[in-house]
Amino acid sequence: xxxxxxxxxxxxxxxxxxxxxxxxxxxxxxxxxxxxxxxxxxxxxxxxxxxxxxxxxxxxxxxxxxxxxxxxxxxxxxxxxxxxxxxxxxxxxxxxxxxxxxxxxxxxxxxxxxxxxxxxxxxxxxxxxxxxxxxxxxxxxxxxxxxxxxxxxxxxxxxxxxxxxxxxxxxxxxxxxxxxxxxxxxxxxxxxxxxxxxxxxxxxxxxxxxxxxxxxxxxxxxxxxx
Ligand code: DX5
Ligand code: ZN
Numbered sequence: 750x751x752x753x754x755x756x757x758x759x760x761x762x763x764x765x766x767x768x769x770x771x772x773x774x775x776x777x778x779x780x781x782x783x784x785x786x787x788x789x790x791x792x793x794x795x796x797x798x799x800x801x802x803x804x805x806x807x808x809x810x811x812x813x814x815x816x817x818x819x820x821x822x823x824x825x826x827x828x829x830x831x832x833x834x835x836x837x838x839x840x841x842x843x844x845x846x847x848x849x850x851x852x853x854x855x856x857x858x859x860x861x862x863x864x865x866x867x868x869x870x871x872x873x874x875x876x877x878x879x880x881x882x883x884x885x886x887x888x889x890x891x892x893x894x895x896x897x898x899x900x901x902x903x904x905x906x907x908x909x910x911x912x913x914x915x916x917x918x919x920x921x922x923x924x925x926x927x928x929x930x931x932x933x934x935x936x937x938x939x940x941x942x943x944x945x946x947x948x949x950x951x952x953x954x955x956x957x958x959x960x961x962x963x964x965x966x967x968x969x970x971x972x973x974x975x
Contacts, residue, residue: 752922752943753968754780755961756814759805760796760894761948767801768808774951777958778965781814781836783926783946785894786829788819791843792892799832806833816864816926816946818891819843823850830857838862838885838924841873851880862924866891867899871908878916883944884909888937889927894948898928906940931963938968 757779762770771782784802789795802813812835819825822839823846829837837854841847841863854861862883863874867890874884886906889896906923913919924944925937934945945968954960 751941753938753965754944755964755968756781756783756924756944756946757951757957757961758783758785758894758926758946758948759952760785761952763952767805770952771805771809771811773957774961775809775811777961779811779961781812781944782809783814783816783948784834785948786815786817786819787892790820791840792818794892799828802829802832802834812836814838814924814944814946816885817843818864821845823853826850826854827857830854830859834859836860836862836883838864838883840864840866840891841877842869847877848880851877855880855882864891864926865905867902871905871912874909874912875916878912878918878921881921883922883924885924885926885946886942887927888925888929888933891927895953896928898930898933900933900936903936903940906937906942910941931960931967934964935967938970 757774787794787796814836815834817839820843851861860882864885866887888898888902922943925942926946929947930950951957
């Protein structure tokens, strides 16, 4: 059975009551909490850092998936791990020695992922694929929540699956991030995505719990017979 996990992105949550927002999605069946870290240099936006992660670490046992949209991620990864992150992805064009950083992340018992922007090709993963735990396919340009899904990125999911087969790394998980809603989640599941990040469609919906329930129903439909 294929792994299908829902990862609400807290970027779209009400930050004045972040703890409650996380509790709410946890009760609704969220599998992972996606945390977007932006530095105002790699992307034109700034979000949050270690103190926030440390404090929300107290409210849930769900895995924390940090998506680092920052320059020189190697400088901050140790602190993100200390703060309680269980999965860390970074962008290779922001890091000079990506292999070294991947190995470091894994040496700390944390899952290591590489994030791929819409304009970046899958073949850039050809060498690093041997070492990573997951790939985060950006289905919007990083920097903001609430953007429109870029459907062409699904072709990359298919290309990535081929690369995984060629390199005998079919255990690598595929995460998709940006513009995921009731419709795009089905297309992504169909293309072979395992982890679905969703910000606005969950937190800005009238009933986030019902939305997660529906998302789970939709993606789990694809586990039958797989
Ligand atoms: C964008 C972030 C996403 C964002 C997704 O740079 O990486 O995780 O929160 O937001 P939605 O689901 O609203 O597109
Ligand atoms: Zn993200």
